[in-house]
Amino acid sequence: MSSTNLPIAKAITAGLRDALRADDKVLLMGEDIGVLGGVFRVTDGLHSEFGSQRVVDTPLAEAGIVGTSVGLAVRGYRPVVEIQFDGFVFPAFNQITTQVAKMHNRTAGAVHMPIVIRIPHGGGIGAIEHHSESPEALFAHTAGLRILAPSNAQDAYWMTRQAIECEDPVILFEPKKRYWVKGDVDPDHRPELSPWQAEVVRSGTDATLLAWGPSMPLALESAQAAAADGIDLEVIDARSLSPIDFPTIAASVQRTGRLLIMHEAPVLGGLGGEIAARISEQCFYHLEAPVMRVGGYHLPYPPARMEHAYLPDLDRVLDGVDRLLAH
Amino acid sequence: MSSTNLPIAKAITAGLRDALRADDKVLLMGEDIGVLGGVFRVTDGLHSEFGSQRVVDTPLAEAGIVGTSVGLAVRGYRPVVEIQFDGFVFPAFNQITTQVAKMHNRTAGAVHMPIVIRIPHGGGIGAIEHHSESPEALFAHTAGLRILAPSNAQDAYWMTRQAIECEDPVILFEPKKRYWVKGDVDPDHRPELSPWQAEVVRSGTDATLLAWGPSMPLALESAQAAAADGIDLEVIDARSLSPIDFPTIAASVQRTGRLLIMHEAPVLGGLGGEIAARISEQCFYHLEAPVMRVGGYHLPYPPARMEHAYLPDLDRVLDGVDRLLAH
Amino acid sequence: MSVFATTIPSVAEQEPLIQLLAPDGTRTPHPELDAVISAAAPGSDGDDLATPERLRGYYRDMVMIRAADLEATSLQRQGQLGLWASALGQEAAQIGAGHASREQDYLVPTYREHGIAWARGIEPWRLLESFRGVSHGGWDPNELRTHPYMIVLGSQAPHAVGYAMGLQRDGVVGTGETATDTAVLALFGDGASSEGEVSESFTFAASFQAPVVFFTQNNQWAISVPASVQSRVPLAQRSRGWGIPSVRVDGNDVLAVLGAVRAALDAARAGEGPQFIEAVTYRMAAHTTSDDASRYRPAVEEQEWGEKDPILRLRRHLEQLGEIDEAFIVRCDEEAHELAMELHHHIHGMEDPDPVGMFTHAYAEPHPIVEAEREQYLEYIAQFEDENENDKAEQRGEQA
Amino acid sequence: MSVFATTIPSVAEQEPLIQLLAPDGTRTPHPELDAVISAAAPGSDGDDLATPERLRGYYRDMVMIRAADLEATSLQRQGQLGLWASALGQEAAQIGAGHASREQDYLVPTYREHGIAWARGIEPWRLLESFRGVSHGGWDPNELRTHPYMIVLGSQAPHAVGYAMGLQRDGVVGTGETATDTAVLALFGDGASSEGEVSESFTFAASFQAPVVFFTQNNQWAISVPASVQSRVPLAQRSRGWGIPSVRVDGNDVLAVLGAVRAALDAARAGEGPQFIEAVTYRMAAHTTSDDASRYRPAVEEQEWGEKDPILRLRRHLEQLGEIDEAFIVRCDEEAHELAMELHHHIHGMEDPDPVGMFTHAYAEPHPIVEAEREQYLEYIAQFEDENENDKAEQRGEQA
Ligand SMILES: Cc1ncc(C[n+]2csc(CCOP(=O)(O)OP(=O)(O)O)c2C)c(N)n1
């Protein structure tokens, strides 16, 4: 079979299905992932194919979901747990931070934690409180975890597979706003690019624009709009947020001399800060302007009818590009 | 009464006592804070003075402790809760992040959250797992919270008072390694410097060294050692970690042209990244070297007999200074 | 019998279900709860919750709130709301619990508590604010003695206990003063009952004997997950492991709910500590307007529960009492229709908030970062307005 | 009686406490547990846990582990350990529970489980590694079928349930094969029982009928907080709200613990679902070497419990049976002394680990950031060693 055209959500479904077929030890756990197929239908059809021992509707308790997955991993299973929305990961924060992340180290490597925590994340969907969060920085600071953030269908499929195959715990931030955006998926050919590497998705010379996950379409759109103004942006999809592929980013910045980072999370204390700090250090003599960031404000995520002003949009990104090039 | 000489722990005790005396609505909650006086004896004597309605030994459940404090705050109380050790704040992470931080905003200001969460933090005390964490970055990213990190007895007293008086929730990171370091406290004269401001604690010309809380003594010691090598460091105590006083830091860096940030938390994704990013942007034309950071590695906090290699020490700070000045 | 005791019957049917009104409207006497409900009963405190007038009031309330609920669903379909979580079928549980509370009590809802809100005097449009996305909550909790709607399941339960601990410190528990002794009613669903924070709330409430009543509407479903996944035994039994007395009532029977909640709140405010009530009811609609219930439950189940409809039941009871006439029923329907229309117009007329408002309440005290970002935002917007004038936006082919 | 039921006696004394050995060593017959413990009893499975030889074995185990425990305390005083959490007084609960488990079972301890570890064959010095600060855990959980010591209270409980869910999927539950059917024993203290994650574990265990036995050592204290703050009713009752059968046993009575834990584990591995045991015992020492118990509890309490000493009790029982003699007692003491000396030497001889080891196990797969930081660290150290040679460190007046 060659490549098929799938929405991101369905590419993940396919990744889960193929992983369930490939390895008996893989099982899915979460709220409403069984008969319903998940509130985003990402697990649609898997319960009927694999049954309730492998696609498990759990009680409504996130610490319990993640905590039991630790025990299953010790017993040799590869649990893939779904957190229904980004804002509901916090009851499981203790298990993720003090247990999932540390068990391998605690046992001096005796025990592996091949756990995948799927989290639909990000805003822009007109939702009520707690349904639009971008908490990636709260996990990237903790050693022992890995984080992937696919932005397109091909990555969605393969990162799902690769996260499940990984012997370390992986948080998979799924771009919920883009779940229904289609793209080509080739499930038969493992991509050459490692999931832990960033990808230059557009070459350019004037500045580098770095984004990930749900922000990628906006990043590309911005580059197009900038091109119309005669500005040639290089665009990078970070793809992996832990580890972050600094070499690829630095190489680009060494070419362009300028970096703009865009994410939905609040700028203050967001992952962009870490990236800006490292790139400022590594590219000190190449930077023609300070690294700049466009992102959310230091505010609780606002009600849906204000979110357009909170989230980066084309104009804010271009404004950032203008400020960057003004130097 | 003029100033008295007190260890940091006792300065906090005094701050709590004076706050309990000043306002009937203040109450303390936590594990072992009553008859025992807390595992660090910070609440020593307060249970016998104020009784078990105001100094409350709670059941052993951090989410319950923080969650009930939210209800008490709605009812008009000013709860001061103790988390026994940094590593045990995670079961309360949901309450802190989704409730304490957001309730004022959620109710459009109708309800205030004058809650203080006291957390003894940091390493270097030879402790077992989970007793040496520096999780400040995990809270600084969340809007709605404030964070103070006193480094000396005077700040310990006054920040305790001011945190309790604040109408916003404040996390008070107490430097547990320095609890028994003495300093002068003047409980009668409210300091002129706002708790939300950084303080230049040593002037210098060659580079700025920024630290906070438990790292301050090392920062000052490093400046002294550097002085012996003819390097004149300006030292800043950040004091407030949310908000961070960027103007004071930037003003210093504009004078010195160089900035080294030191903290115990892992460098990757730590608060130093945010500070480096902002200062790199704000002082772009003043910086003679990239902002550099010295801190923990991207590892789980190691067993006690390795922690000396994990934590910044004099040599690592001076090594950082050397690297900074090599530019 | 084994030394391993459950002491609790493990079959659901063995846990009694208190019912004062049968589905056909027949009233069963219940000495203990009657004393709470009707002034006529021996032991009553004189506040008659079951006068014909009050019963008609509950009927009207339920009709009103159902109409508002249905209107909200259609507002969502019209794109006026982002989402709606219907409480259809749960009117008796909510109107009963709401009216069982006293003025001074503090109620702590979850996000589907429209009948509770109605009983507390919160205008329906205020509930819709958060579903429309214009605010995260529509009222002052202290003014209306009702906590905001809460989304993170279970998180509100410890708040309720903390508030109750505050009541103890304020000296308004167990004084014997009916007008001032106060209690808290904490609401959560069968699904939320599994969250650890709910259990911790039981622990704190029991430990401090806080004046709080936990009230679960077991509406059989947590989105697609049946209540049996949360508990194999009747949920009413959950709290007993903490020594918290509990009872299971028919949640579609407004009188049973009224009686149980009033009795529990009175016990709590008298200083007898926490109580727990499971109200057995049914979520007649889908989980929310985003949900499709047909994917996980058979239509016949909805039909069966339709026959236990709480509004119909009270109407039948009033008919049996001869205390309701066609004119009253029609008037209720008309008023409900008016309410729905008002709601419709109110929501359609709602202006979108100025986003700059998002900067206002993140903190209660001045905050330099937020102030700086607010300034930046305003400058950015201003520049953009200039651009707009110059039609720059159009040049970019992009709308502001 | 009110409709508000607790069904659970609210006075501690009303919950039976299973005891097979009185403090003076007298054996009380107990048909149900005897069938589990002794081959002679009707219904027994033939594995006799109470032969004189085994009883002497438990005695020896308890003496050994107590000696190791006391030695650990003195090692801490000598600066060899950063901290020690003594299990003094809890030997019967731990040795009993440990030996009640079968080889294939998986045990999930907290951080004071030295008797459990001993019974599982984990050498005492391995326990001390984390208290000394040379590792975060001293053994391979799968090899010894024992989870690492866990510090974040309650966090291990869902792990236990998850492991048990794995057993169900592996088909080693309820097959009737004694040698392979497997269960999990999850341990936690009276204090930890309040953590929400423990309650969530009950929920998952009950929902999936997982083969897990929860075992609480209610040693009366959580540091300075008495167990009554965690629960006003006997803790044994906690699980019944989930329909999880439970029992309260004398935790200083090794036979009662053996019987109850074996019975519960057998039920779990037979597919009967989770079980819960409260073992009533006493933490005879301070919480840890950092604690001063005299600040919060009267010495007389410690004395009272001293008379219920689990080791003494078993010895008296053996004496009554005529199955122990002075020579055996002396030999046990000697062996215990030897163990303590071995421990002493082993720990004193322990080299500090090379800190570069901290980079090894953060991740199972290669990680560029960790690798880069490891390189940096090695370079930094190397430079520093050069400096040392040049005595630069001394110039700075500072030690490496
Ligand atoms: C902590 C948390 N996890 C998940 C969700 C998503 N969610 C919203 S409602 C719901 C089901 C709630 O069921 P129940 O408590 O029975 O209340 P009901 O919807 O039946 O009123 C879920 C899973 C949430 N809001 N909060």
Ligand SMILES: Cc1ncc(C[n+]2csc(CCOP(=O)(O)OP(=O)(O)O)c2C)c(N)n1
């Ligand atoms: C989540 C968490 N909170 C607090 C602590 C600090 N702490 C360590 S032991 C202890 C008391 C535990 O009591 P209990 O569960 O009864 O066990 P015991 O010490 O009696 O064996 C506390 C509060 C911790 N380790 N983990």
Ligand SMILES: [Mg+2]
């Ligand atoms: Mg429900």
Ligand SMILES: [Mg+2]
């Ligand atoms: Mg204890």
